[in-house]
Amino acid sequence: MNQDRPRTAMSRRRLLAATAAGLGAATVGLAFGTGTATAASLKNGLWCNPAQGYFPSGGHFGADRGGVPHAGQDITGPAGTAIYAARGGTVHAAGENVLSGRTGYGIVLAHGSGSYTYYGHLNALHVSTGESVGAGAWIGDMGSTGNSTGPHLHFEVHSGGLGAITDPVPFMRNRGVDLGGGWPTLNPGASGETVKVIQRLLTSRGADLVIDGDFGTVTTDAVAAFQSDQGLVADGQVGPKTWPKLVRTIDSDSSPGDAVKAAQTALNKHSAGLVVDGDFGSVTRAAVETFQSVNQLVVDGECGPKTWEVLTA
Numbered sequence: 001m002n003q004d005r006p007r008t009a010m011s012r013r014r015l016l017a018a019t020a021a022g023l024g025a026a027t028v029g030l031a032f033g034t035g036t037a038t039a040a041s042l043k044n045g046l047w048c049n050p051a052q053g054y055f056p057s058g059g060h061f062g063a064d065r066g067g068v069p070h071a072g073q074d075i076t077g078p079a080g081t082a083i084y085a086a087r088g089g090t091v092h093a094a095g096e097n098v099l100s101g102r103t104g105y106g107i108v109l110a111h112g113s114g115s116y117t118y119y120g121h122l123n124a125l126h127v128s129t130g131e132s133v134g135a136g137a138w139i140g141d142m143g144s145t146g147n148s149t150g151p152h153l154h155f156e157v158h159s160g161g162l163g164a165i166t167d168p169v170p171f172m173r174n175r176g177v178d179l180g181g182g183w184p185t186l187n188p189g190a191s192g193e194t195v196k197v198i199q200r201l202l203t204s205r206g207a208d209l210v211i212d213g214d215f216g217t218v219t220t221d222a223v224a225a226f227q228s229d230q231g232l233v234a235d236g237q238v239g240p241k242t243w244p245k246l247v248r249t250i251d252s253d254s255s256p257g258d259a260v261k262a263a264q265t266a267l268n269k270h271s272a273g274l275v276v277d278g279d280f281g282s283v284t285r286a287a288v289e290t291f292q293s294v295n296q297l298v299v300d301g302e303c304g305p306k307t308w309e310v311l312t313a
């Protein structure tokens with residue numbers, strides 16, 4: 001773990017140019033162009049999820065890093081994933097190794113009352129020291145600078161002065177933000193592609209549903225019936241307890257059908273562009289492998305529980 005990873009000359013140049021000039025999104029954002037956080041990602045108007053992604057194993061707060069406890073929570077995603085200010089404040093520092101000698105290019109935001117957040121391993125910085133930022137402002141891009149084995153955000157929370165680190169996961173949860181790293185929770189009334197995934201998975205288990213992406217009463221009843229069968233609380237909500245039982249491991253040996261369609265629908269949510277035909281052929285397998293590679297998962301071409309968890313996030 002934590003070996004230096006060679007950077008490409010190009011990403012290095014882009015980074016240095018961006019840093020030296022202290023420029024904002026207008027210049028360095030061209031390579032990634034991911035925009036700013038939507039209002040929907042802001043919780044109570046104050047706090048915001050800093051990055052879409054999942055928790056890699058060993059990336060939790062306090063994890064042993066060669067005798068040194070890990071100071072933050074890692075959130076893994078594709079290089080270039082937008083990083084947002086978790087709360088409004090002022091850029092206390094932005095540059096290389098501003099907080100430690102290990103986390104590469106990073107940003108420290110000061111939120112007042114001794115509260116700080118830190119974002120490390122970035123491959124582009126969109127703010128400079130002294131600048132004011134609002135919650136959800138696009139401040140940088142996920143990367144792998146510093147001691148890192150692949151693109152991820154190293155996110156720290158300091159509460160009670162710089163250096164007073166605390167576990168970001170419960171800290172953020174107490175402020176209404178789920179940092180990710182787990183199965184999403186979908187409630188009755190939801191709509192969209194993830195609901196279609198749920199409907200197809202239920203169909204693969206015998207439910208008779210129209211695949212319309214609408215989490216209405218018929219789908220809710222089907223979820224509750226499935227939960228009862230599995231010995232779960234039949235609340236009709238698809239969350240971290242229901243998902244692992246609902247998904248099915250599929251691969252090239254899977255027979256054609258709704259479970260494969262569910263995976264294809266989930267892959268398309270991540271821009272795979274597949275025909276949802278229920279046939280796990282070479283194109284679908286390649287899409288799974290690409291998804292696994294981009295998301296730092298084991299690349300085996302099989303949709304198992306971990307791949308499903310990241311697919312549905």
Ligand SMILES: [Zn+2]
Nearest residue numbers: 072073074154
């Ligand atoms: Zn880290």
